[in-house]
Amino acid sequence: MPTISPSVLPVLMLFASNVFMTFAWYGHLKFKETWLPLAILVSWGIAFFEYWLAVPANRWGSAVYTAAQLKTMQEVITLIVFAGFSVLYLREPLGWNHGLGFAFIALGAFFIFHKWS
Known part of the structure; x- marks a missing residue:
């Protein structure tokens, strides 16, 4: 496992994965004249790298966070x-x-992460 804190590493990896996924899903909007099947193939290629970050981020993050917190x-x-x-x-x-x-949405996140006694 990498040497970055197990509570910080998933956050960094999820940020990076989201950059890839956002470009995969929305980057083609600047190129609307591009043939749609080509845009889909390029998006799949970009999303491939997103998965390489998101899956380990969630796997390693599950040691520190619940699934609801990760989501x-x-x-x-x-x-x-x-x-x-x-x-x-x-x-x-x-x-x-x-x-x-x-x-x-941030308020919702507060309710998920707050420790209720």
Whole structure:
């Protein structure tokens, strides 16, 4: 197992995997004139690398986090990565409604991670 903390490593790997997956799912939107089957094949190729990060991240992360915590972490990371991707790559602005929606999801993450006694 790598020498990075077992609680930090899955987070870093999930961030990296989400970058790949976001490009696989949405990167082709800048190339709408591209033949769709080609876009699908390229997306599959990109997603292959996402799996090489996500699967071990969840396997190693399960030593520290519950499955529900890993899934919640994945969703929050997905939104963070997608927000940056949307603004920086697609040049689509985010509005107050996006911020509010993300805040509700963060609140949900709080309820998943909080230790209730």
